[in-house]
Amino acid sequence: MMQNPNKSLPPSSEKPVEDDKTSSKRDVVRGKELDEQQKLVTPVEEGPKKEPEKPERGHQTPATPSGAKLVVSMDDLEAEIGKQLQGADSLDTIISRLTALSDLTTLVQAVKGQKAFANKTDKEIGEAIGAQAVFIGRLATDVGKFKSEVATLGRGAVHELRGFQKAWADAHDKLSKGMPVAVFVKLMQKQLQSVKDELTSKPVMEVKGGTTAKGQGAEGPKKDEAMSELEKRFDVLARKSAPPPDDKNNISEVDLAFLSPMRGFPDIFASLDKDTKQVDVSKANEEKVFSIGSGGALGFKGELSDKAGARFYGVLMPKGWIAKYGEELRERVTKSDKSGDKRSARAPNGKEMAQKRFDDEGHEITIGEGKAFGIRAEESTKEHGQVDVHRDRHVNLTGSGEQLSHLELFRKSSMGVVEFSDKGLVINRRMW
Amino acid sequence: MDLENLILEPHEGHDRRMGLRTLWQSLRSDASALTPALERFVSEHKSYDIEEAAVLGLILERRARLAGQEPSLGVFARILPMLDGGLDQELRQGAVDAFAGRSPRTTFDALYDAIAEDSLSTIDEHYALWATRTVDQDRLS
Numbered sequence: 332m333m334q335n336p337n338k339s340l341p342p343s344s345e346k347p348v349e350d351d352k353t354s355s356k357r358d359v360v361r362g363k364e365l366d367e368q369q370k371l372v373t374p375v376e377e378g379p380k381k382e383p384e385k386p387e388r389g390h391q392t393p394a395t396p397s398g399a400k401l402v403v404s405m406d407d408l409e410a411e412i413g414k415q416l417q418g419a420d421s422l423d424t425i426i427s428r429l430t431a432l433s434d435l436t437t438l439v440q441a442v443k444g445q446k447a448f449a450n451k452t453d454k455e456i457g458e459a460i461g462a463q464a465v466f467i468g469r470l471a472t473d474v475g476k477f478k479s480e481v482a483t484l485g486r487g488a489v490h491e492l493r494g495f496q497k498a499w500a501d502a503h504d505k506l507s508k509g510m511p512v513a514v515f516v517k518l519m520q521k522q523l524q525s526v527k528d529e530l531t532s533k534p535v536m537e538v539k540g541g542t543t544a545k546g547q548g549a550e551g552p553k554k555d556e557a558m559s560e561l562e563k564r565f566d567v568l569a570r571k572s573a574p575p576p577d578d579k580n581n582i583s584e585v586d587l588a589f590l591s592p593m594r595g596f597p598d599i600f601a602s603l604d605k606d607t608k609q610v611d612v613s614k615a616n617e618e619k620v621f622s623i624g625s626g627g628a629l630g631f632k633g634e635l636s637d638k639a640g641a642r643f644y645g646v647l648m649p650k651g652w653i654a655k656y657g658e659e660l661r662e663r664v665t666k667s668d669k670s671g672d673k674r675s676a677r678a679p680n681g682k683e684m685a686q687k688r689f690d691d692e693g694h695e696i697t698i699g700e701g702k703a704f705g706i707r708a709e710e711s712t713k714e715h716g717q718v719d720v721h722r723d724r725h726v727n728l729t730g731s732g733e734q735l736s737h738l739e740l741f742r743k744s745s746m747g748v749v750e751f752s753d754k755g756l757v758i759n760r761r762m763w
Numbered sequence: 764m765d766l767e768n769l770i771l772e773p774h775e776g777h778d779r780r781m782g783l784r785t786l787w788q789s790l791r792s793d794a795s796a797l798t799p800a801l802e803r804f805v806s807e808h809k810s811y812d813i814e815e816a817a818v819l820g821l822i823l824e825r826r827a828r829l830a831g832q833e834p835s836l837g838v839f840a841r842i843l844p845m846l847d848g849g850l851d852q853e854l855r856q857g858a859v860d861a862f863a864g865r866s867p868r869t870t871f872d873a874l875y876d877a878i879a880e881d882s883l884s885t886i887d888e889h890y891a892l893w894a895t896r897t898v899d900q901d902r903l904s
Contacts, residue, residue: 494896501895505875514879521878525892529811575850600850613848617812678775691774723811 403603403610408582409590411610412601416489416592417496419482425499426474433468435461438512445509463512470519477523481530485743486592487725487736490614491526498522533723533736534681539700541656541728543735543743545649552749552760558625558645559755565746566653568595568621568718569628569645580605585642585750589761594742595646598722618721621646623653625755627712647747647762653718656740658702661716664694675708681724703740766796771804783818787857790825797826809889813897816890817845817854824861834861836877837887839870844897867903871895 431437439456442448448456481488499519506515549564561567572584580602587597596619602611622628628643662673676691679698683689684705687698698705703726706716724737735743747762766789769782783805789796797805805823810816820841827834845851845858846867862870874891877883883891 494893497899498892498896501875501900518875518879521888522892522896525889526896528889529893532809532811613850614813680773680775689774 403582403608405586405589408586408601408610409592412587412590412599412612413592415610415612416486416493416599418486418489419478419484419492421492421496422474422478422481425496426471426478428503429467429471429474433464433471435464438464438467441506442512444507447509447511460512463516466516467512470516470523473520473523477527480527483734484530484725485735485739487739488530489592490598490722491529494529495522495526533725534685535725535727535734536681536685536687536703536737537700537727537729538656538703538740540730541701541703541726541733541740542731543728543733543740544731545744545746548746549650551747551762552647552757554757554760556757557755558749558751558757561645561647561749561757562624564650565647566650567624567645567647568653568720568741569623569625569643569751570619570621571628571631571633571641571643573633573641582610583642585644588644588646588748589750589759591763594763595644595745595748596720596738596741598738614722617723618719620717620719622712622717623706623715625751627715627717629753629755630711632711641753642750643753644748644750646741646745647749648741648745652744653706656701656703657706657716657718658698658704659716660696660705661708661713663696664691667692676705678707678719679705681721684724703737767798767800770801780815780818783815783822784854787818787822787825790822790829794826794829797822802826807886809886811893813844813849814851814854816841816893817849817858820845820890821854821857821861835887836870836873837883837890839865840874840887840890840894843867843870843874843894843903847898847902868900871898871900871903 432441435457436453438460439453442460443453443456448459451459481492499522502510502515502518502522506512552561558567558569570584574583575581582601582603584597587593587599587601588595590597593599598615598619600613600615603609604611622631625643625645628645633641660676663676664674666672666674676689676694676696679689679696684698687700689696689698704718704720706718708716720741721737725734726737726740727734728740745763747760749757749761750759751757766782766786769778770786773779773782786796786801786805805819808819810819820838823838824834824842827838839862842858842861845854846862849855849858871894874895878888878891878895881888
């Protein structure tokens with residue numbers, strides 16, 4: 332099965348910004364006053380920094396949905412995405428409310444307006460729903476336990492938690508509108524179990540000796556620096572991204588990659604509602620393919636990205652990281668055409684990665700104990716290879732004892748992100 | 764790889780998605796494309812992916828229509844999130860067509876009621892729970 336680095340291309344907005352001058356020009360074209368636009372651009376600070384409180388965002392332009400006259404500041408976008416995709420602590424509100432409702436007096440007040448309890452005294456209502464208060468208390472305890480479990484996954488469960496939050500909001504709303512307490516409890520128990528099932532359905536692969544701890548940092552990227560120079564100091568995972576032809580309000584994948592919750596690996600689609608100015612967020616595809624080095628992304632020929640304006644970005648990983656955690660699969664299978672030539676093995680699925688072996692047309696391929704992903708090749712990535720990043724797989728890093736999603740392994744290991752031009756020069760950059 | 768292998772023993776995740784989509788398209792003209800093994804898989808497979816669940820639902824919807832039956836609520840649970848969050852244009856259109864004459868918002872409420880009443884099969888309840896926490900009811904028509 333052929334794969335390419337952009338097969339799950341999310342949309343992006345428009346042509347690359349070559350420099351600050353054209354950036355301003357573009358924003359003026361979008362109908363904004365220049366002064367106002369400049370407020371949206373974070374000032375440039377040259378040179379690497381030690382553990383900055385807020386990650387540096389050099390030359391970063393505002394996020395720009397492909398529909399004209401719409402601009403959103405990167406800081407606002409980052410805050411909004413962070414708000415919509417929260418970690419385990421977001422369960423505190425639910426636990427707190429459930430704990431309050433487990434007090435019979437509070438529960439009675441919460442359901443007092445329901446038609447079923449019209450003309451009933453507090454005492455009569457209490458007698459009718461007293462048992463449910465106990466069940467709500469148990470539910471609060473169960474959600475608390477779930478919080479502890481899910482906290483270990485870091486941001487690896489934000490989409491599942493968002494779903495649970497939504498189910499909670501719906502059920503709580505229905506409770507206030509007359510849903511019987513017993514039904515409310517049953518619904519939330521079922522949703523809790525269903526979310527747990529969703530999380531445990533993901534295959535876990537052990538990575539012997541693995542850790543997200545990073546060593547010494549390298550000198551950060553410079554504006555206009557050639558990617559070929561940057562790639563001497565970092566391993567670079569790169570993508571080419573193009574806008575969807577049918578969604579003018581979509582925020583570019585490149586802009587999303589620059590947000591600190593994404594750390595170079597966006598797993599969402601986002602669009603800006605032109606009327607309400609609200610950001611709509613939805614889950615992107617389960618996997619995303621990156622070329623190793625900028626060359627594979629620059630050389631990629633895509634039906635979509637060649638028609639529309641493409642943008643390029645590269646995630647900066649520690650030098651040597653890809654070789655350490657990547658299983659080389661590029662020349663593991665002898666072609667069946669009698670030439671004796673080798674070809675790349677197919678991409679192993681999550682279960683096969685967890686089992687550390689798989690079959691490719693009769694060839695048994697083994698995966699090293701310390702490996703977390705395969706390095707494969709397609710037409711544009713023959714020279715340096717490509718890597719698949721998965722949201723719905725987990726890794727167990729025995730070196731640090733961390734269990735996190737495959738995606739989070741990449742995010743936690745990344746050091747920064749750059750946008751680069753079709754000439755292979757750095758346009759925007761951000762180090763974490 | 765034939766369709767059964769592609770769906771039942773996929774080498775890569777998108778093998779299955781591609782196979783299921785081909786199966787859905789085949790059912791337009793060839794009801795026999797849904798072999799007993801595939802029918803069992805399509806009916807019982809548990810997915811958490813909007814597009815995969817949608818195409819499973821669309822296959823079951825087409826099977827029901829070909830048999831002259833109205834698809835069950837569980838089938839609509841598989842398809843419903845595609846109306847709200849799915850980006851694939853072909854699947855989205857399929858979802859819109861499947862819901863022709865049926866209110867997505869009413870379906871959402873019906874899913875809640877069915878969960879509360881324990882009236883769904885295990886697999887259909889899985890999709891009902893998943894759909895109700897995936898779909899934003901306010902964005903449904």
